Amino acid sequence: MQKELQYNQTILRRFAVLDRKNRLGHAYLFAGPPGIGKTETALAIAKLVNCEARREEMFCDACPSCIQVNTGNHPDVFVVSHEGGEPISIEEIRELLSCNKLRSFMGGKKVLILKNIESLTLDGANAFLKTLEEPTAETLILLTTSTLETVLSTIQSRCHVIHFPFFSDHDLAERLNNGHGLDTHHSRVYTYFAQGSLTRARQLKEGRFVDRKNEIIDEFILNRPSDARIKGLLKDEEETKRLFNILLSWVRDAMLAKANVQDGRLVHQDRLDDLSGFVKKYTFEELKNLNGSVVKMGRLVADKLNIKLPLLIIGEQLWRK
Numbered sequence: 502m503q504k505e506l507q508y509n510q511t512i513l514r515r516f517a518v519l520d521r522k523n524r525l526g527h528a529y530l531f532a533g534p535p536g537i538g539k540t541e542t543a544l545a546i547a548k549l550v551n552c553e554a555r556r557e558e559m560f561c562d563a564c565p566s567c568i569q570v571n572t573g574n575h576p577d578v579f580v581v582s583h584e585g586g587e588p589i590s591i592e593e594i595r596e597l598l599s600c601n602k603l604r605s606f607m608g609g610k611k612v613l614i615l616k617n618i619e620s621l622t623l624d625g626a627n628a629f630l631k632t633l634e635e636p637t638a639e640t641l642i643l644l645t646t647s648t649l650e651t652v653l654s655t656i657q658s659r660c661h662v663i664h665f666p667f668f669s670d671h672d673l674a675e676r677l678n679n680g681h682g683l684d685t686h687h688s689r690v691y692t693y694f695a696q697g698s699l700t701r702a703r704q705l706k707e708g709r710f711v712d713r714k715n716e717i718i719d720e721f722i723l724n725r726p727s728d729a730r731i732k733g734l735l736k737d738e739e740e741t742k743r744l745f746n747i748l749l750s751w752v753r754d755a756m757l758a759k760a761n762v763q764d765g766r767l768v769h770q771d772r773l774d775d776l777s778g779f780v781k782k783y784t785f786e787e788l789k790n791l792n793g794s795v796v797k798m799g800r801l802v803a804d805k806l807n808i809k810l811p812l813l814i815i816g817e818q819l820w821r822k
């Protein structure tokens with residue numbers, strides 16, 4: 502996947518402007534859901550502030566400094582990464598802080614990147630707070646979290662908090678297509694169901710979600726499933742949720758198609774023939790009612806209540822046609 506498609510360009514540009522005006526702060530906390538480019542943006546900023554051939558507001562990605570960041574070998578860029586939810590230990594913080602005391606090797610800025618700062622132990626946090634309180638012009642601290650509410654308020658208050666927006670469907674599709682060679686039909690499915698998260702979109706792709714959603718369309722929407730199949734589905738919470746989400750997207754597509762909305766906006770672009778066959782059997786009013794029933798069922802699913810009866814009522818509208 503191309504690096505420049507993973508970071509948030511708007512936020513990078515903001516940093517470039519601050520840096521150029523010499524107004525860069527000491528510590529920033531990047532907050533937002535997993536998979537939206539927080540770490541990639543932090544690394545892009547590390548490249549930007551150290552680039553030896555910077556052009557306007559962009560790093561060159563080719564000078565020795567940029568290459569060292571890309572390969573994880575830059576002597577002034579430190580990354581502490583905890584993916585599995587393990588706490589960040591005091592030892593790691595001490596090591597990081599001892600690096601912080603040294604002068605920059607390359608003469609640029611030292612950049613300390615701590616991922617998932619919410620997993621800092623209390624000891625670690627206390628040690629780290631000192632660094633946050635004693636800024637040096639040479640050091641830039643970039644922290645990330647996907648759960649801002651669990652980050653110690655003493656840390657939050659010493660950082661500029663930057664909220665990362667979800668990817669738009671367009672940006673997400675671009676990122677998926679550039680790196681994965683998906684066709685546009687499938688990327689539309691992934692962007693819709695990933696709800697702005699690149700990590701989620703990748704997980705869906707790895708789990709062959711398109712195949713599974715098509716199975717559900719064939720088994721539950723276009724045909725009447727067996728009673729045993731319905732029973733099996735209702736027992737499995739994850740499968741019930743998946744059915745609800747797919748059903749909702751299908752009925753919404755049907756309403757859009759009935760209203761002659763362009764195909765590009767539909768989720769199930771890989772099933773346009775089936776969709777138009779489905780749409781022909783209903784009036785717009787009937788589709789609206791069906792949508793209402795599905796939304797009601799969704800509330801029960803969210804509350805983990807039994808959805809057998811509402812599902813059968815929806816089934817009546819689907820399977821008798």
Ligand SMILES: [Zn+2]
Pocket residue numbers: 551552553554555560561562563564565566567568
């Ligand atoms: Zn460079």
